[in-house]
Amino acid sequence: MSNTVEYALRAVVWLADHPEESHTSTSIAEATQMPRSYLSKILKSLSHAGLVAGQRGVHGGFTLTRNPDQLSILEVVNAVEPVQRIRACPLGLEAHGKNLCNLHRTLDDVMLEIEKAFANHTIGQMLKSPNRVKPLCGLTVKGRKAIAGQSTGIRR
């Protein structure tokens, strides 16, 4: 699980959990504790994939374009670092033709299972599940006033 994916998910979860207003890359980076410049790049990817919308200028920032309940982890992952399915023999063996050998057929089966695992979870689920710890709880917004409804304390 790469750093990039972790950052992208943190940002998306944060946006989903604070939908009242748009958030600048700077504010998201401070809130979720990641490098500002790198997040900026990641937000570009998410924007390119249509998962978030960027607005320039004063009062600009990023907002989620999708309903968190309809947004799977897979879509976030694929926006920043697509799951690499195996479509041709990595050895370039002509003998296999369009078919993969059992090794790569099996590995691609595993990749498919990984895709399914990612697809089975939505951002909305993570925010709602009861009896569980709310995502990113304990993190607070710096540089602006706290927003009503935001998670500020510990919830078990």
Add this chain to the structure above:
Amino acid sequence: MSNTVEYALRAVVWLADHPEESHTSTSIAEATQMPRSYLSKILKSLSHAGLVAGQRGVHGGFTLTRNPDQLSILEVVNAVEPVQRIRACPLGLEAHGKNLCNLHRTLDDVMLEIEKAFANHTIGQMLKSPNRVKPLCGLTVKGRKAIAGQSTGIRR
């Protein structure tokens, strides 16, 4: 799926498919088309994990120590690049205590599913499955005589 894992699996599959004798890192590298020196490093990891045994000197080389039918892909993966389970909050949030927040709880669930997917496939299965392409077929041993029973042709 990293390069390292791909190489490790190729080497293990090759050894499993040619169990009559030991194979030097050089011969495995040539046969399965990967960098010799890097393979050498990977074989060290596999040896350290006890999946292969290295024998020095003349007629030395590597052999599988395990029955391919009892050897899962997960064990090979974990030998060279362990599946990273999430055991503590990557943000270091004390508030969570031993519990992960839903984001990381979910991500760790996915990692568990990935582990299971890897654990569900054995090296032996890949060599045996009928109606499928034999692993690494088309590759031949260079520098020594062909070995009886080895895959030399195309099998569909």
Add this chain to the structure above:
DNA sequence: CGGTTAATGGATATATATATCCTTTAATCG
């Protein structure tokens, strides 16, 4: 023994992922 073979271990080089920086473009506001 000494010579040859090949794994083992560790140092070094290269490529890619991660992270930073700076310029340009677009939006708001007075």
Add this chain to the structure above:
DNA sequence: CGATTAAAGGATATATATATCCATTAACCG
């Protein structure tokens, strides 16, 4: 309009994964 804000885009630096190289150790063989 000009000033300010912030995203968009691209160039540069740093860290890690990938790959190479060399010295050492151990086994075989004559």
